[in-house]
Amino acid sequence: MLELDTDLVKINHVNPRNEKxxxxxxxxxxxxxxxxxxxxxxxxxxSTLKSAFYHKDEAVQGDLVTDAxxxxxxxxxxxxxxxxxxxxxxxxxxxxxxxxxxxxIVLDEAKVNKLSFDFQEGGTVFVNFRVQAHPDESTxxxxxxxxxxxxxxxxxxxxxxxxxxxx
Numbered sequence: 001m002l003e004l005d006t007d008l009v010k011i012n013h014v015n016p017r018n019e020k021x022x023x024x025x026x027x028x029x030x031x032x033x034x035x036x037x038x039x040x041x042x043x044x045x046x047s048t049l050k051s052a053f054y055h056k057d058e059a060v061q062g063d064l065v066t067d068a069x070x071x072x073x074x075x076x077x078x079x080x081x082x083x084x085x086x087x088x089x090x091x092x093x094x095x096x097x098x099x100x101x102x103x104x105i106v107l108d109e110a111k112v113n114k115l116s117f118d119f120q121e122g123g124t125v126f127v128n129f130r131v132q133a134h135p136d137e138s139t140x141x142x143x144x145x146x147x148x149x150x151x152x153x154x155x156x157x158x159x160x161x162x163x164x165x166x167x
Contacts, residue, residue: 001088002112002129003044004155006096009035014147016140029140031131039123045084053119072123087113092158093131095151105142107133108158
């Protein structure tokens with residue numbers, strides 16, 4: 001599962017929409033996001049994913065880096081973007097939108113899905129993903145204002161409300 005800790009993420013698309021919850025219409029938003037991360041993030045999904053797509057070209061790096069986990073070179077550069085199946089609910093997305101925590105935009109009970117990896121030479125991977133959430137009108141307006149920008153975000157699993165109450 002994807003985790004972010006104040007990582008720089010670009011907001012590529014914001015889709016505000018209405019969802020029907022029974023008879024009620026509820027404001028929802030889909031955010032298409034892109035994070036540029038180290039290929040070490042691939043270990044969050046599978047222990048073998050990084051080595052499946054990257055290797056260390058000894059002819060280029062030689063003995064400069066001795067870390068066995070350092071795999072900067074693409075095995076198959078023409079492969080293109082790779083989709084990763086899965087959906088993760090009960091996520092908490094925090095968009096750090098200012099110098100103080102009170103300016104943060106917090107989306108609780110979000111869902112993360114439509115994940116894909118765009119592998120880059122040099123050990124970087126672009127992680128593209130969608131976050132679906134139910135913000136209030138004010139928060140939705142703030143999200144629209146951030147369209148096309150790169151902002152720091154944190155993303156982590158959060159216990160569902162019913163589990164919090166039980167504890």
